[in-house]
Amino acid sequence: MPDGLYERDVLAWSQHQADLLRRLGHGERVNDVDWANVAEEIEDVGLSELHSVESFLNLMMVHLLKLNVWPDSPACGHLRGEIAAFRNNAKRRLAPSMRQRVDIAVLYADAVEQIRAGDPEARVPAENPFTVDQLLKDDTNALLSRLPASA
Structure with a gap:
């Protein structure tokens, strides 16, 4: 994940994270999931x-x-x-x-x-x-x- 993307462009960050989570859900190994902010955003919803x-x-x-x-x-x-x-x-x-x-x-x-x-x-x-x-x-x-x- 590009450094600071969450702070600079939350829309781009959310699209990137959603893509990573979908890939993870299909069994692909991914390393860039921003778990702390993903959890916070889910709670905020x-x-x-x-x-x-x-x-x-x-x-x-x-x-x-x-x-x-x-x-x-x-x-x-x-x-x-x-x-x-x-x-x-x-x-x-x-x-x-x-x-x-x-x-x-x-x-x-x-x-x-x-x-x-x-x-x-x-x-x-x-x-x-x-x-x-x-x-x-x-x-x-x-x-x-x-x-x-x-x-």
């Missing part, structure tokens, strides 16, 4: 997928809080459509092993912070009323019913 699911769940909660805090906003229809899209994307990407890694309380706290950054006086519940399963299965109205009416 999984973490990237986890972060993607967490992002969709966070966005769902932000939009649910917006609907709750500003129920008369002209953006409500748009927010509802986005909640459905975020739910579908999260369901498609969620792998069984991710469930125990998702910290829904932290994601909810982040959503509250995002709402309060735009409106420090926004009245949002301090405690997370959602579970991962509810966010993935319940429709928007059912999820909104878990939030107390904003006053």
Whole structure:
């Protein structure tokens, strides 16, 4: 493997490593596999997928809080459509092993912070009323019913 290729051109490095691993898989002896970085990149793929699911769940909660805090906003229809899209994307990407890694309380706290950054006086519940399963299965109205009416 060319020295420093991983740092200079990760795409070229990944293509070279994939080729080496395929050759190794076919029984050929190869010596250039960059095992440390290959292992790190494989792990990063999984973490990237986890972060993607967490992002969709966070966005769902932000939009649910917006609907709750500003129920008369002209953006409500748009927010509802986005909640459905975020739910579908999260369901498609969620792998069984991710469930125990998702910290829904932290994601909810982040959503509250995002709402309060735009409106420090926004009245949002301090405690997370959602579970991962509810966010993935319940429709928007059912999820909104878990939030107390904003006053």
